[in-house]
Amino acid sequence: MRLLAAMSGGVDSAVAAALAVDAGHDVTGVHLALSPDRQTLRSGARGCCSVEDAHDARRVADELGIPFYVWDLADRFREDVVDDFVAEYAAGRTPNPCLRCNEKIKFSAVLDRALGLGFDAVVTGHHARLEGGELRRSVDAGKDQSYVLGVLTGEQLAGAMFPLGSMTKDRVREIAAERGFAVAAKPDSHDICFIPDGDTRGFLNRRLGSLPGPVVDAATGEQVGEHGGTYGFTVGQRRGLGIAVGDQRPRYVLAIEPVSRTVTVGTADLAAVPGVRTGPPSWTGPVPPLPFTAEVQVRAHAAPVACRVSAGDDGGLLIEFAEEQRGVAPGQSAVLYEPDAVRGDRVLGQSAVRTACATEEPLSR
The missing domain is CATH 2.30.30.280 (Adenine nucleotide alpha hydrolases-like domains)
Structure with missing residues (x-):
């Protein structure tokens, strides 16, 4: 297959590209320039997409002997991710910019361009599994990123490859060290990449006053x-x-x-709520018939909880929790998984939270 490897400059994407080369694919590396001022976007383990990261990605591509390019998507990233982030907070909602970046940038702008250039799929270093076209959790529960990939459609997943989903992060670093990659011990980026100092309130204050x-x-x-x-x-x-x-x-x-x-x-x-109403959902595969039981995760690092999913208002969903949940904010994505009794790691789809159910509203079981 002819594959485009999205190379952030970190250890995960480096190893993902290497595994794709090892598997015999025709691989080309690409680094996404997502900021107009990339010199300022890395501070220790925070941020990403800096000139330093581009150089790290290029060195790995050179060691793998694959072509390497930098794609400037700064304007698209600003419009679809940064501006959306600011607008959502201004409206009283809590967005997840990583989820939005996957939806709008990595598996829309990048994948669309890759397919247009004749590539068969995009390879990334996400910790998630694709089995038979189905999106599943990573075997490394502590690094699982299926939540921020839950917004992808079946068509987008058909053009994606996640080589790291079947291994732990420790094993990823071991592979990088075995190959002599300089990024083997490079710290993971944390927080929001376009807020490298971690001060979200200050970032929003500078834009909203x-x-x-x-x-x-x-x-x-x-x-x-x-x-x-x-x-x-x-x-x-x-x-x-x-x-x-x-x-x-x-x-x-x-x-x-x-x-x-x-x-x-x-x-x-x-602070606890018995359920939420959401906007229209997106599904990673065939649309499941409503109502159905599932597990739902309402934040990137939240524990999943059993739930019942039924039709809501205006094409949205009503998600009723088996146990009341705290910290469920409008704007967050409610990602649905198969019930644990079935397997519990397959992503069914997601929908953005609109409102919590009224506490006096009876829950059907």
Whole structure:
């Protein structure tokens, strides 16, 4: 097969490209330039896509003896990922930019261009498995990235290859070291690549400005603090609230209202929700008949929970949790997996959370 290897400059994509070469494929490497100011995007283990990363990727490609190119997708990345991230926070929602990047950049812009150039598929260093065209969790649960790939369609998965899904991250580094790759011990990038200092609130403040408003306690309706912008909060957040309350019980963000600029907080017993309503879903394969039982993961590092999925409003879904969940924020992706009793690692699809179900609404079982 003629394959395009997306090479970030990290150890995962380096080993993925090497394994594709070992398998006898005709491989070409490509590094994605996603920032107009790449000199500033790496700080220790944070960020990615810097000139340093491009050089690391090129060195690996040279050692593999494969062609290597840099594709400038900075404008597309800004529009589809960065601007979307800012707009979602401004609207009181909590987006996942890695999921959006996979959907709009790596498996839309890159895959479309690759297929147009005659490549058969795009190879990446994601920790997930493809078996018989089905997306499944990685064998390394601690590094599993199936959640941020849950937005991909069956057509996109047909043009993808994930060689690392059947091995642990330790084994990936061993392979890189055995080959003498300089990136073998390179730290993984963390946080959001376009916010290398990790200060999301500061990043949004520079783009949206100061938008002060009240922090209100749900139980009493009293104002217990002030904030500089609702974009600095996410539902379920506990730390950094800047509030003063009469008792010592911790408070969590329960709701964000960007129009009135109100952040509502409350105690743990008010933070749990029995389910969510979502927008229209996307599926990684055939559309499952509704209703059905599944497992759902509502954050990248959350534990999956059993759920019942049925038709919701306006083409969306109603997802009812077997156990109430905290920290479920509008804008997050609810990724659905096969029930654990079946196998529990196959991704069925995903849908963006719109609202939590009302706590007084009875749940069907």
